[in-house]
Amino acid sequence: MTSEIALLVLEDGTVFQGRAWGGRGRSLGEIVFSTGMTGYQETLTDPSYHRQIVVMTAPHIGNTGVNDEDPESGRIWVAGFVVRDPARRASNWRARRELEDELVDQGIVGIAEVDTRAITRHIRSFGAMRAGIFSGDALPAGAEYLTDQVRDALVRIVVDQPQMSGAALASEVSTVDSYVVSPTGEFQGRAPLARIVAVDLGIKSRTPEHLAARGIEVHVVPNSVSFADIQALNPDGVFFSNGPGDPSTAEHEIELLRAVLDAGLPYFGICFGHQLFGRALGYGTYKLDFGHRGINQPVKDIDSGRVQITAHNHGFAVDAPVGEPSLSPFDSGRYGRVTVSHVGLNDGVVEGLQALDIPAFSVQYHPEAAAGPHDGETLFDRFVDLLIAHKKATETAPEETH
Structure with a gap:
């Protein structure tokens, strides 16, 4: 896929710019991080991650692709997916599909080539919070320049969603x-x-x-x-x-x-x-x-x-x-x-x-x-x-x- 910018926007106004990966569009949810070194397919399909954008702290994601044996449910449940270094291709005897293709097929908006360590440290310092991933048509004009107007517009979208506290899911x-x-x-x-x-x-x-x-x-x-x-x-x-x-x-x-x-x-x-x-x-x-x-x-x-x-x-x-x-x-x-x-x-x-x-x-x-x-x-x-x-x-x- 061609390289396109994507923005990860937190409700406190912090913005991380990366590359669009997976589905394109807008994804909203509570941003959290997972410290697992393996098992990203189980994480993606865990219903407990419903309405959450998951940051993977392990830097290299996707090298084992996607198989038909490891899903924990019939679909991907995460609201969005944040990785640092996605694998260029799967390399595992059990793989049936590429991870990015699976994200695209299920409409899961992701972002890659961001500093996931910095994002994780931010969450640890200020707590899990509402966030959004924006790419493709969901980005306003001039988004690559990260003007105050662009930032404020995207933050307003993020804070307009409900919080996890009080959510019956x-x-x-x-x-x-x-x-x-x-x-x-x-x-x-x-x-x-x-x-x-x-x-x-x-x-x-x-x-x-x-x-x-x-x-x-x-x-x-x-x-x-x-x-x-x-x-x-x-x-x-x-x-x-x-x-x-x-x-x-x-x-x-x-x-x-x-x-x-x-x-x-x-x-x-x-x-x-x-x-x-x-x-x-x-x-x-x-x-x-x-x-x-x-x-x-x-x-x-x-x-x-x-x-x-x-x-x-x-x-x-x-x-x-x-x-x-x-x-x-x-x-x-x-x-x-x-x-x-x-x-x-x-x-x-x-x-x-x-x-x-x-x-x-x-x-x-x-x-x-x-x-x-x-x-x-x-x-x-x-x-x-x-x-x-x-x-x-x-x-x-x-x-x-x-």
Whole structure:
């Protein structure tokens, strides 16, 4: 493609000039950065990045092209893509297409040949903020001269978009129709060890695959599902997925989760599902300055003292006390004692919650390990153990006599 200028405009008036890359036009969203050295295809297709412009801190992007095995959903979800040095051509035996061609085909506006280190340092200093990428017909006349008039016009467009705080986005990424992921591998064709309902708040495809590989039948349902709909499936447990948006806006999902907890069903939540678990228990959530995104985030398991390297994609966190277990704040301890099970070692953010009196836990990170690392995968085994124990207890419970 011919070289064309593109502008990355931040809401504070900072402008970076680069080369148009991918789709041409205008892209608006919250600008964030991902520290992953690999896995850009999983990042692009992660629904949690809906309405976000992603800056890749790794300088060389696109060398492995695009394949048909690694996407985490059926489309690219990022609002825009910012890279420093795009590969001139893919060089990998699994590649089926060039990354830039994929961006063009899906209309994802990108910008290349910008100083992504400077952009990242700016976000770390001033926080994630609204931004826009402008190229092609979206650029005003004389944009290459970056006059005050051009800058002011583009900044006005950027600040006119809604902020991420207060955004309810789960319904925009959730599945419309329910579907089932059956057990795979050694469990294929056999009766499932247990059945769960996975509420899709922006689920990544590798998550139900992990559970299916452990003998679990996974019923993936929309975020609008009712508790009666969940009961009708007679599950042995419930899972809430990752997803985008502000957890304080998810009133329906929080009430749904409380109904799950009230019913005594085992619960496991990750990322957005962790934040909703915190709010269901009565804790608050807050927006991080620039969030955690990437596949190299250190998290400490408080009980064992072990440090895991984990994958993250979140801009909000749970405000819960670290230390001795305490009664859950909601409804005067309705859900018993809760403890913070994991903390982030970079900044002390709560990365896990464990309920001690009901079968429920959550983590802020992504244990499905797309695109790695694999340290957190044992959490799926932990959930399966909960499911099997609950199923056995239910099957052996004496019938009520009247």
